[in-house]
Amino acid sequence: MSHSIGIDVGGTFTDVVLRGPTGEITVAKCLSTHDDPAEGIVVGVAAVLGRTDPSRVTRVVHATTLATNAVLERRGARVAFVTTRGFRSMIPLGRYARVEEDRYDLRFDPPAPPVAAGDCFEVPERVNGHGEVLEPLDEAAVAEVGEEIARRGVTSVAVCLLHAYANPSHERRVAEILRRSVPAVVISSDVWPELREYERATTTIMSAYVGPVMAGYLRRLAARLADLGITAPVHVMDSSGGVMPAELAARRAVATIESGPAAGVLAAAASGHPDVVSFDMGGTTAKTCVIRNGEPEITHEFHVGGRGSFGGRRAGTGVPIKTPAIDLAEVGAGGGSVAWVDAAGTLRAGPRSAGSSPGPACYGLGGDEPTVTDADLVLGYLDAASFAGGTVPLLPDLAAKAVDRHLAGPLGVSRAEAAHAVHEIANASMGSAVHVVTVQRGIDPRGFVMVAFGGAGPMHAARVASRFGISTVVVPAYCGVASAAGLLAGDLSAERVLSALDADPVRVLTTLAEAAAADLNVTLGSPGVSAARSADVRLTGQAHDLTVPWSDSPGELAxxxxxxxxxxxxxEQRGPVEVLGYRVRVTLSPAPAAPATPAGPATTAGPARTGSGAPAGPRTEREAYFPETGGYTPTPVYDRADLRETAGPAIVEDAEATIVVPPGWTARLTGDMSVVLTADGPAPRRERAAPGNGAAREGEATREGKTTREEETTRGEEAAGEGRAG
Structure with missing residues (x-):
């Protein structure tokens, strides 16, 4: 009788889900331990195991922000870069677009390159775009470079030679020679063999940068789990929603940079609705993504470590990564986002987060700055005793003190007005992210269902949905740990890609499929093993390409x-097309899991729900703030399992999250324990933030974490310009 475990490490909480052989679910939520993420994982895993025999666990799937944090906090390995003679300055010169306030900075300095100029080296060799050797590799020069790199104490090397995707022989020989002197060598033809040498180089550099960190972490995690008696292999979620073995994740660490957000999108895609706006609000960030026909949008290039909103993913704002990733927008708006008043007297919220240490003021762990969680507690949306299943008791007095001291006092408004303004600013920021993945891309969100999850998402979802005329919000069961649960829905997969002009498609696709199958140690044609083929196609003569499913028929492919x-x-654009490259994703689908059902024992996330018995009325009533009713209003509070149907204002609670049902919305419980919020008639109109001296107006930008309407328009124009092929 096998069990599987999903582990999602977030900026504030670590979520663990145990699924039993008959579909029973046990969950745990505990504070993340940033100095050693494995510490928090062990606490959560031990809690969900309870009396379960650890040897029965046959699968552990992990989503981690380790690679992302290593890039953002510059905690990766020191990397040397080796390239073809004449191209050493490619990385120091870089490429950067000014966004937001950088546009107006007369003393603007671009960010430091991912590799210092002094650590960039070149070797004599040359291969052309057809793979023909124009200049043989100078092996003696490579050996000298290796000795110099070792002398400097650099332990990780990224190798990206010109046109190595067409002929990787020189790169492979360079790696053989360098490994005599340097422990870790990564070559572009192994990481992501596509044309466009700058993007291929930065992708290789990022893999060399985070690879040693990821490899060491996964080894330590496996050892800690073994101490608990779990010897099952550890799998890691990749950025595109697939799952890869830990060994492959260590070799291609760059593919895990968006590991955490991908898991939540899978959970939203499994909601049963074809067209979805995924809305995930945790303790540190909020993420949104569009799912059409049950499939998340996938991008084949994104940026990390850049300035600006939405995680610096906009083209030119960070280091470009050429690897598949679920296409999402991310903002620094979470429960732990710190609210503050700037020098001009304007209220801001985020993107800086209090995280899990010291956390929001109401945690009582030493933090004294007000956060979104503090504001929601002041507004009466949260129950101080049952937050996070009762594992993190909240202290309302500390929240009120922080809001009064840092916000209400300086702004000259009441405590409630200040707290509600923080709530609305967070909604505006998250609305900007929804705008990016829908309106800015020509998608009308009004026909979509919003699926809300994360510890804080259901509190804010109805307000965010109202801004876009979205009239249905679904809050699935186990919404507070949806990312961890989504991990268990991921298929074991590996993708291979190759840029190849004028190549034999059958030969290339077969080779890629065999290589991807070898990554997973599976055999093509075996039960449960499938291979999805696609191609990068462009109009002949244009510079940009689009990825489409492969067809052996040229007419059908066009x-x-x-x-x-x-x-x-x-x-509409017609004309002759050409194939630029090929992609194959090999997938091993696990046996279908039994439908999820609540487990009996209590965990650190609180008592498990049974969902049985006749529906009851509200469990209690408390004062909660709703501007439509004039302020604080006696509001019924329901346990999710006891809900039948109720009109707002109301609050629905379970062990992992709190659902706020504003006036003008109705909430009902479905058979799968989802709560569906429906707008009464057309979706409610947008509301303005609470008034006050300097209180932030609706849509007003923060310095780093928000966009104004004007900026959104500018971004739409820029996106249209960047998107034009040619």
Missing amino acids: GRFHARYRQVYGI
């Missing part, structure tokens, strides 16, 4: 490209 072109750019 038709798929033209349809995709119309979807992305909004215009």
Whole structure:
């Protein structure tokens, strides 16, 4: 009787889900331990195991922000870069777009390159775009470079030679020679063999940068789990929603940079609704993504470590990464986002987060700055005793003191007005993220269902949905640990890609499929093993390409490209096309799992729900703030399992999250324990933030974490400009 475990390490909480052989679910939520993430994981795993025999665990799936944090906090390994003679300055020169306030900075300095100029080296060799050797590799020069790198104490090297995707022989020989002197060597033809040498180089550098960190962490995690008696292999969620073995994740660590957000999107995609706006609000960030026809949007390039809103993912704002990733927008708006008043007397919220240490003021762990969680507690949305299943008791007096001292006093408004303004600013920031993945891309969100999850998402979802005319919000069961639960829905997969002009498609696709199968140690054609083929296609003579499913028929492939072109750019464009590259994703699907059911024992997330018995009325009533009713209003509070149907204002609670049902909305419980919020008639109109001296107006920008309407318009124009092929 096998069990599987999903582990999601977030900025504030670590969530663990144990699924039993008959579908029973046990959950745990505990504070993340940033100095050693494995510490918090062990606490959560021990809690969900209870009396379960650890040897029965056959699968552990992990989503981690380790790679992301290593990039953002510059905690990766020191990397040396080796390239073809004449191209050493490619990385120091870089590429950067000014965004937000950088546009107006007359003393602007671009960010430091991912590799210092002094650690960039070149070797004599040259291969052309067809793979023909124009200049043989100078092996003696490579050996000298290796000795110099070792002398400097650098332990990780990224190698990206010109046109190595067409002929990797020189790169492989360089790696053999360098490994005599340097422990870790990563080559671009192994990481992501696509043309465009700058993006291929930065992707290789990032893999060399975070690879040693990821490899060491996964070894320590496996050892800690073994101490608990769990010897099952550890799998890691990749950025595109697949799952890879830990060994592969260590070799291609760059593919895990968006590991955490991907898991939540899978949970939203499993909600049963075809067209979804995924809305995930945790303790540190909020993430949104569009799911169409049950499939998340996938991008094949994103940026990390840049300035600006939405995680610095906008083109040119950070280090470009050429690897598949679920296409989402991310903002620094979470329960732990710190609210503050700037020098001009304007209220801000985020992107800086109090995290799990010291955490919001109401945690009582030493933090004294007000956060979104403190504001929600002041507004009466949260129950101080049952937050996070009772594992983190909240202290309302500390929240009130922080709001009064840092916000209400300086702004000259009441405590409630200040707290509600913080709540609305967070909603505006998250609305900007929804705008990016929908309106800015030509998608009308009004026909979509919003699926809300994360510890804080259900508290804010109805307000965010109202801004876009979205009239249905679904809060699935186990919404507070949805990312951890989503991990268990991921298929074991590996993707291989190759840029190849004028190549034999059958030969290339077969080779890629065999290589991807070898990554997973599976055999093509075996039960549960499938291979999805696609191609990068462009109009002949244009610079940009789009990825479409492969077809052996040239006419059908061109038709798929033209349809995709119309979807992305909004215009009809016909003409001859050419294939730029090929992709194959091999997937091993696990046996279908039994439907999830609540387990009996209590965990650190609180008593498990049974969902049985006749529906009851509200469990209690408390004062909660709703501007539509004039302020604080006696509000019924329901346990999720006891809810039948109720009109707002109301609050619905369970062990992992709190659902706020504003006036104008109705909430009902479905058979799968989801709570569905429906707007009464057309979705409620947007509301303004609470008034006050300097209180932030709706949509007003923070310095780093928000966008104004004007900026959103500018971004839309820029996106249209960047999106034009040619």
